[in-house]
Amino acid sequence: MAISESTIQEIKNRIDIVDVISDFVSLKKVGSNYRALSPFTNEKTPSFYVSPSKEIFKCFSSGKGGDAITFVMEVEGINYIEALKYLAAKYGIEVQEEEQTDEQIQAQNERDSLFIVLNFANEYFKKQLFDSDEGRSIGLSYFKERGFNEQTLKTFELGYSLDVWDGLLKEAKKKGHSEELLEKAGLILKQESKIYDRFRGRVMFPIQNVAGKVIAFGARTLRSDKKQPKYINSPETEVYHKSKILYGIHQARQAIRNEDLCYLVEGYTDVISMHQAGVQNVVASSGTSLTKEQVQLISRYTKNITVLYDGDSAGIKASFRGIDMILEHDLNVRAVVFPNGEDPDSFSRSMTSDAFREYLETNARDFITFKTDILTDGGKQTDPVKKVQVIREIIESISLIPDGIKRSVYISACADLLDVEEQVLLSELNKLLIKKQRKDRAQPEPPEPEDLPLTEAKQPKPNLQSLAYPVERECLRLVVNYGNEPFDEEMTIAEFILGETQTINFENKSIEETLNLAAQVVDEGKKIEPDIFIGPENPTMSQLVIDLLEMKYFVSEGWEKKHRISTMHESEDLPSAAYTAILRLKRKKLESLILQNEETLKKSKSVEEQEELMTMHKHLKMMLKEIDDELGIVISS
Known part of the structure; x- marks a missing residue:
């Protein structure tokens, strides 16, 4: 089906480009235009401009530009039709569709076809969860044991894959989906003469892009068989790049904007349980190390991130690089540590929503206090050599912050916390900054904007x-x-x-x-x-x-009036x-x-x-x- 021309025209007539782009970046009025930090690059000086009179945007750091529809396509990573549907939903416009010709269907590109087959698989897994005996007795029982209610199951579109070799494969072929496309979508595997489903006998967690399109799956086994990995995920495909997506971002993005804060957790069930507990501004890195693309994705909606950890200090130390990456992208970062043996999933289910929210708010610590506590084992560390090491690690983190005022504030806080003279810390910080500047100067020049x-x-x-x-x-x-x-x-x-x-x-x-x-x-x-x-x-x-x-x-x-200079x-x-x-x-x-x-x-x-x-x-x-x-x-x- 294709969107009718009358619907497209109605969408274009209703679009306010400033309103559309404001959903993704904070615009500031300058003259008759608006300016912001680019949502496409990690820049320090705003070079992203919006002209309401011309109804276009231009990003001078990346070279991207266009109208509101182009912006939605670029920032969400979706195609033209999907962008139109997004804008139609935003403005409450009913989408009228027309039948496509055989030629249009033939011309449908592989990316669109992957979205179609992945959506089919998602619907299939949901149906098995609710309609099959196996799905209800195993999958649905597991979700209910986790405390997930019916609304939560629907919000996150959870499902179940039957414990058979080719349940999805057979159903997909009946509906006309090719083996080639199923394989490209990561839904089936081919080994010599054998073709079978990738996901079998597992509860299914669909992974969605920002626009809500299913792009991949995470699947958890419920067997006690240790030969089977607990979780398996879709392979990377044309539409799924795990380093560029966060689990739950579609469900969380509006709440992140409203709260001006994003909670970052590790797993699927952490996100789902917190969401059900009333904390909806939460996303997960899905077991992978945090990437710069994921940090940039969060920065579209807020500059404030709180990372949630369980009580395992060894695991926390391993994730320090993620905090450094957040600082490097000029975002504000805090951390919350749960009691030993607890994680966001279990802890959120052990108390009321209000109590859980209060715990998050009262236990959030700035990264210096948090990092110092972890590295000194709660302040028990008195070894001078260890203390020097702790100071150096914290100064290295502070040196990553692009904003000079922020660096200065954190240096003062660090001096008070560790009982070290501020001037000593500043001296060490300046050495690191000079070293970094020399390294940056040695890098090859980036391409000019017009080359992008x-x-x-x-x-x-x-x-x-x-x-x-x-x-x-x-x-x-x-x-x-x-x-x-x-x-x-x-x-x-x-x-x-x-x-x-x-x-x-x-x-x-x-x-x-x-x-x-x-x-x-x-x-x-x-x-x-x-x-x-x-x-x-x-x-x-x-x-x-x-x-x-x-x-x-x-x-x-006011420039002409202030300087008394006439311009033409x-x-x-x-x-x-x-x-x-x-x-x-x-x-x-x-x-x-x-x-x-x-x-x-x-x-x-x-x-x-x-x-x-x-x-x-x-x-x-x-x-x-x-x-x-x-x-x-x-x-x-």
Whole structure:
């Protein structure tokens, strides 16, 4: 099924780009635009801009840009249709779907097909949990023993895989899903001539992306057989990269925003039990070491993370790298340790929701106090050598914090806690920072923003070697920014530029294609709007137009009044700007024609042809002089 054109248009009409993007990043108004830290990179200085008037965003650190739909696609890692459905749900729009043609079904890409087969598997596992005797007696009984109620089972879409070799395989083939796709989705295994289900006789935990799409599964055995691993997970696929996802993020993201805090745990049942206990702003790293991608995912919704640990100090020490990674990404981190023998799952089930919440709030400690307690065994460590080691470890963690003010505050806290002179700690910190700066300077320079892609696929760069490129680009810039403004009493800026360039062949085909689309819009009597050129259908055109819709630099409100300096914006004299741009374009084309004519003249052997070429040369030179006079260009002889 495909979304109807009328629904797509209704979604586009209802979208407020600032409202959409504010769900993911904290925007700050600057002039007529908005600015924020990029949700795509780990930057320290904001380079992400949103223009409500143009209804576009531009991220100068990653090169990404587009409209609200493109933003949702990029930030959620979903396709166009999924982004439309997300926005429809946000604005309460009923999605009308149309039957797809055989050609459209054939063209459905592998990524979409994987989502479809994974969703089928999820529905199958849920059905087995509730409808099969085995599922009810084993799977459902286990979940009830854990205290999970019916609403929790539905919220996390828990299921059960039958203890047979090919239960899912047979049902999937009945529904028309191919073995090849099932294998790519990580649902079946092939060994020589044998084909069988990956998950058998296990309770199933579907892993969802931020948008709620099932991308993988975690599966727990209920057997006491030690030969079987307790948990097995889906392999990495086209849609599942375990380092980039957090279990429970779909269910937790709104609560994380509302609470401005994310609790980070280790396992599936930790998340589910806490959620049922009323603490819904919780996600799990699912048994893997915390990654920078997971930290960046959390940072879309909050800058505050509290890591929850059971009482095993050896396990806690092993996870210190995760805390350092959180600090490195300029997030605030605290820690809560549960009593020995308890974890978030068991502890949340042992008390009321209010008592559990109170425990989390009253026992959260800053990372210095937490780390010191663990490394000194609760302050019992008196060995001077060990104390020096503890101090060095904590200073190393503080050195990772990008914010200088935060570092200073933590140094003071560390000095008080460990009874060490603050100046000594500052000296050690400065040594580490200098060492880090030297190391960073030794790294190769990152690519310039213009070299970065709009989407995952690298887009072709414009032909910057072309001498005509800057003037061709300038004409397009004026059309997309000011096309609807008047040139004179009879025509707009767009009509003037498009009319003057109608017979000119542009060297840059992307610019030519964009101007042709603009001409088509004008011929239809419509206004030139940025969203005409921007969208996933043509990423090269989108990138070109977004780069022309410059938002980053502007005169701030009150600047002229404060400094008593008058500034003039080009929009105050658009006819002159458009006329000059056309003259410069024609001048460049004339220069090109003159060069071509000279080359032909050098090769010509016919006197008659030479005379004709000389006449043409004089004519072209005369036209060039007229334009130079208009532009005020003086050419020395």
